[in-house]
């Protein structure tokens with residue numbers, strides 16, 4: 747879009763990408779929204795007269811009138827019912843506006859399967875209070891084509907599988923700590939409050955997981971190959 751007046755970045759995290767949107771469209775008002783106060787503290791460093799950040803939950807977010815461009819990178823995979831919510835946001839995009847979203851599409855990757863198998867073992871079911879990992883919340887690309895077209899937007903949807911080479915020992919374990927393992931580590935933390943040494947169960951879980959991930963993703967002399975599939979969807983309204 748040539749010159750939007752209002753741009754929103756949903757699940758903006760620490761704000762780097764939001765800042766690039768403000769640079770790209772210096773006349774627009776750009777708002778980054780995230781549910782993490784910690785992330786927003788980091789993002790505050792980028793704030794300026796036309797770039798602001800606010801606390802909010804993507805479950806409730808719907809665009810204010812006059813919002814031309816809605817962007818979200820790597821956040822809606824955490825939001826239950828995200829396809830219904832994105833369809834409502836797509837409906838609200840005005841003529842000339844656009845919705846652009848990226849979500850990881852790697853829920854069938856070995857890393858997810860291995861974590862799911864370990865969590866399902868009786869010991870870890872007990873320790874996590876019966877945690878059930880989410881089924882794949884992300885649609886296949888064609889689902890997003892239908893979602894955008896259903897809202898009257900021109901869809902442009904594609905996927906890319908990045909063959910990432912990660913450095914260091916247990917590189918895949920380190921990666922999933924910030925992604926797929928988050929709910930497991932939270933469940934174990936919750937269960938440990940007030941009893942035993944904090945973090946002990948998490949450490950035991952990670953020690954059991956590490957060799958399984960190493961077997962599935964062997965470390966080579968150049969690093970560890972970790973394929974990561976991402977799905978991109980862009981919808982424009984003419």
Ligand SMILES: C[S@@+](CC[C@H](N)C(=O)[O-])C[C@H]1O[C@@H](n2cnc3c(N)ncnc32)[C@H](O)[C@@H]1O
Pocket residue numbers: 756757758759760761762763779780781782785802803804805818819820821824825
């Ligand atoms: C992987 S980070 C991506 C951050 C940023 N978009 C980027 O690409 O650098 C995902 C972000 O989504 C946020 N998030 C997850 N669920 C959310 C929700 N329900 N509402 C708002 N933000 C959410 C997290 O706090 C986190 O900052």
